[in-house]
Amino acid sequence: MPTLLKQEKFLLLAIVLCAIALPLEHSIIAAGQAVSLLAALVLVAAIILTSQRVAHHAELLAERVGEPFGTMILTLAAVLVEVVILAIMMSHTDSPTLARDTIYSAVMLDMNGILGISALLGGLRHGEQAYNVDSGHSYIVMILTAMGVSMFVPEFIPADRWQLYSVFSITIMLLMYGMFLRLQTTRHSYFFSYSYATGKEPEEVAHGSVKQSAVLLVLGVVVIGLLSEVMAQTLDTGLAGTGMPPIVAALIVAAISASAEILTAVKAALGNRMQSVVNIALGASLSTVILTIPVIEVLALVLGKPIQMGLSPVQTAMCLLTLIVASINLHDGETNAIEGMTHFVLFLAFLMISALGL
Numbered sequence: 159m160p161t162l163l164k165q166e167k168f169l170l171l172a173i174v175l176c177a178i179a180l181p182l183e184h185s186i187i188a189a190g191q192a193v194s195l196l197a198a199l200v201l202v203a204a205i206i207l208t209s210q211r212v213a214h215h216a217e218l219l220a221e222r223v224g225e226p227f228g229t230m231i232l233t234l235a236a237v238l239v240e241v242v243i244l245a246i247m248m249s250h251t252d253s254p255t256l257a258r259d260t261i262y263s264a265v266m267l268d269m270n271g272i273l274g275i276s277a278l279l280g281g282l283r284h285g286e287q288a289y290n291v292d293s294g295h296s297y298i299v300m301i302l303t304a305m306g307v308s309m310f311v312p313e314f315i316p317a318d319r320w321q322l323y324s325v326f327s328i329t330i331m332l333l334m335y336g337m338f339l340r341l342q343t344t345r346h347s348y349f350f351s352y353s354y355a356t357g358k359e360p361e362e363v364a365h366g367s368v369k370q371s372a373v374l375l376v377l378g379v380v381v382i383g384l385l386s387e388v389m390a391q392t393l394d395t396g397l398a399g400t401g402m403p404p405i406v407a408a409l410i411v412a413a414i415s416a417s418a419e420i421l422t423a424v425k426a427a428l429g430n431r432m433q434s435v436v437n438i439a440l441g442a443s444l445s446t447v448i449l450t451i452p453v454i455e456v457l458a459l460v461l462g463k464p465i466q467m468g469l470s471p472v473q474t475a476m477c478l479l480t481l482i483v484a485s486i487n488l489h490d491g492e493t494n495a496i497e498g499m500t501h502f503v504l505f506l507a508f509l510m511i512s513a514l515g516l
Contacts, residue, residue: 195396277498
């Protein structure tokens with residue numbers, strides 16, 4: 159038990175912070191903008207640390223089941239965190255573009271940030287890094303199709319018909335993911351794995367740790383939800399009137415959900431396991447689009463609050479550019495530092511565009 163408490167110190171601190179922040183939420187907001195912003199930053203840090211523990215336990219579960227199930231657990235855990243935070247923040251804001259901007263930011267972080275940094279660092283250390291080319295092709299065409307249906311086309315849908323198209327989008331996203339999941343785990347499971355000539359075998363997970371990790375993963379998500387409730391309110395108050403770009407809140411949500419994946423992917427790249435990087439970066443992008451959008455659109459329909467899922471022209475250009483570059487880079491089953499650099503440059507461009515408020 160003492161060992162467990164030591165390992166889960168961040169989760170315990172987050173629970174304590176929950177017990178303090180929830181009763182004092184209105185007092186913090188009433189204390190003014192500066193106090194609210196400080197509290198929001200503390201809560202964001204706590205949520206990131208808690209999400210790291212969620213990812214750790216997802217990784218322990220992933221080690222037991224192997225690929226492609228392992229990466230699915232990791233990416234689904236990140237998406238679950240994102241959906242929880244996003245749903246809570248949407249209940250406290252009237253912004254119709256929060257969900258759109260969060261999903262867009264998540265795709266940029268995953269495909270350009272995670273893939274770019276990992277391929278760049280891995281390429282500098284190992285040169286060319288091999289992976290199963292079928293996985294890259296499958297992910298990219300799925301991401302392009304999902305984004306096209308749910309984020310490109312909605313820009314042309316009349317405002318008075320958003321509900322009808324939302325029902326269609328929800329249905330088609332779930333059907334797509336269901337079919338993809340079935341093929342990924344059965345007939346085409348070999349697309350998403352790679353046999354390395356050398357490398358360390360996954361470490362054995364301690365007896366009883368699977369059930370323990372599952373419980374702690376769920377507990378972590380619940381704690382993140384409670385912290386997000388207060389964070390949404392304090393962040394809104396803290397940023398009011400500061401002139402910060404409107405995408406900042408969306409960027410924070412995307413960064414929280416991707417924080418653990420970045421560390422896992424970079425570690426895999428430095429260990430010359432590029433297949434894990436491709437599965438994490440592209441799998442997370444696909445899961446974000448194809449699972450987050452249906453949940454958010456269901457909430458919008460239930461609450462009767464229209465949301466704007468259609469990307470802006472500059473966002474559409476960045477997404478198409480990213481997918482074109484990815485399809486060229488991931489065409490031969492090997493990555494290198496040059497390819498990593500191109501994605502990292504796109505990530506820097508995304509940050510610059512966001513800073514300009516576009």
